[in-house]
Amino acid sequence: MKHTIASTTVPHRTIRLILGDQLNPQHRWFSEVNDATTYVFMEVRQETDYVLHHAQKILAIFAAMRDLAQQLRDAGHQVHYIAIDDTDNLQSVPTNIDALISQYQATVFEYQAPDEWRLDQQLYQHGRRANIPWVMVDSDHFYTNRNEVSDIFTGRKQWLMEFFYRQMRVTHHVLMEDKKKPLGGQWNYDHDNRKPWRGNPPEPQDTRTLHDHSDLWQTIVNAGVKSFGNPQARQLAWPLNRQEALQQLDAFIDNALPQFGDFQDAMSVKSWRLFHSLLSFALNVKMLNPREVVTKAEAAYHSGRASLAAAEGFIRQILGWREYVRGVYWANMPEYAEKNFFGHSRQLPSWFWDGKTRMNCLSVAITQSLDHAHGHHIQRLMVIGNFALLAGLDPAEVHRWYLGIYIDAFEWVELPNTIGMSQFADGGLLATKPYVSSAAYIDRMSDYCKGCYYDKKLRVGESACPFNALYWDFFQRNANSLAKNPRIGMAYRQLEKMDTATVAEFQKQAKIILENIDTL
Structure with missing residues (x-):
């Protein structure tokens, strides 16, 4: 039934779902304690497996979920926590919800608006088939609503x-x-x-609190969850509750x-x-x-x-x-995830997964990401993303890599940044130009070029920095799509000044680079 009828034999009972990115202890839900309301947390393979995630991302989210669940229990709320290795864990959100509705004889199910399209659709479609009221409320977080x-x-x-x-x-x-x-x-x-x-x-100085979650990490591994990157399980430094997050905020503002x-x-x-x-x-x-x-x-x-x-x-x-x-x-959404303006299809080179490349800038940025599950916006955009676009890597593969490796990557924020800003795969909906550069920009903004195997000043030759030939080859092969863009006119004016032999030379160099991309 789609509405609740008052009854002396069927008490009103509500189940409220809290997702792993909804860890706000100040949400309106928690303002009152009600024994007829049960808050549900789930550690499920559905969420660990839809892309390959960084170990710290899985560990930190699970640890933070457990922390909030305990806070709610301590405040007197009813909590049902489904751990990743529980024998009754059905490993998907909808099937676990159905089981809990039956177990608690719930009369209402409520959830906060998911921020990812796939979860929003999954819960909406499942709710259409439910035989009890299925209610979505706002997460009380953003300045703006979705639309x-x-x-x-x-x-x-x-x-x-x-x-x-x-x-x-x-x-x-x-x-x-x-x-x-x-x-x-x-x-x-x-x-x-x-x-x-x-x-x-x-x-x-890094003043973040260090956590030892080696036991939880072992539980995650034993449950068969796959991941990559350094888990740092004994020295997990990401905040696991609001108090630690506020301390980190104050430290940033002051220092x-x-x-x-x-x-x-x-x-x-x-x-x-x-x-x-x-x-x-x-x-x-x-x-x-x-x-x-x-x-x-x-x-x-x-x-x-x-x-x-x-x-x-x-x-x-x-x-x-x-x-x-x-x-x-x-x-x-959902079409945005399939955007591929340039038709790029090259697979990610193997060193995206281990950082083992002679290109020092990429080695540092990727290795740092593997070690810390973090890279700041210029590393993501102008080093890793820059190379991915110049090399013609498949934007869908690049998206999945970014979504998995970074601890802050949830699809609502990561996908537009990757597909739109980084890879220009939406053809200019988000960004007004492709964000690409030769070695000169990376050298200007970093010390990455010092001691690198490749020479930042050379365009061609075995020791030439791959960014240089790839940069000019990118603009040459995409001239029909980009030449009229007023924000990149300078690149095409420079190309026009190059003689045919010079253009052929860097095109040949780019071809060699891409044919040997796994061994750069």
Whole structure:
């Protein structure tokens, strides 16, 4: 039945599902204790196996789920926890729900809106066949609803994040001098945030809490869950509850935000995190609310602890980009996942899984990702993603790799960043140009080129940096698609100045590189 009839023999009983990226102890659900409501957590193979995940991602999510479940129990809530190795675990969300509805004789099932299209559809379709009320509520997390970004751009020829970001600044009165004028007279200080880091000032100390979850990790392995990357099970440093996430937020605001603006695009072999917050995991599993993160960054500017450029650059990532890509995701799924503007189909080289390549920049970025389940946005975009696009790797394969390797990667945020921003596979819906470069950009923003097997200055020859020939070959072979793009006109003007022999030479070099991609 689709509605509940009052009865003295059938008590009202509600089951509420909490997914692994819905770990917000401040959700409205928890404001009152009700013995007729049972909160359900599930560790299921459905969620560990849909792509190959980094070991730390699986471990941290399971550990954080268990932490919140215990918090709820301690607060007096009824909790049913299904562990990965429980004998009655049916290993999928819908089948476990059905079993629990039967076990508890539930009269209502409730869940928070999933952020991934596949889960949203799975629960919606299953709910259509349910014989009890099946209710979805908001996760109480984002600034915008799923369709708000699409509504903002209704009737406009092109979607632009900058337009959306300014709207958000005005609507939520963030870094504003008055209702229409931004503080400092500028909306965006991106130009001030592109300095390389040469060791000074020193990176802040990592003050995150270390956890020993070797027993849980062994349980995960024994259950047959496959993964890759270093689990760091005895020294897991990711926050597992809201208290730890808040401590990490405060440490970032005090110790790293003042330098974040200057060096947010910098890369170095000397530091895997530099001045980045490492808050994206806590944000994306909802331990932290984006509003409190933005508020603290804004307060740091007003109190003189951080420059306007630093505060604005950080806030733009959360209030602007994070909300924007979510809107792009919901406006374009499910077709968005299949986008392949250039028709790229090359498989990922084997060293994407172990970092063993002579290209130092890629070796460092990939090895760091395998070790820490993290890489900052320039490593993801302008090193790994840059190579993937220039080399013509299959964007669907690249998407699955990004979704698996990074601890903060959930499809709503990762897919647009990969398919749209990194691989330009949507043909320009998200990004206004392909984000590619030769070795020069990587050398300017990092120390990766020092001591590399390949020479950053050479275009051709055995020791020439592969980025150089691949860069020009990419523009040459995609001239019909890209030559009229006003944001990359300079590349084509340079190509026009090259003689036929020079073009043929770098095309030959690119062919050799791609034929030997596994041994670079």
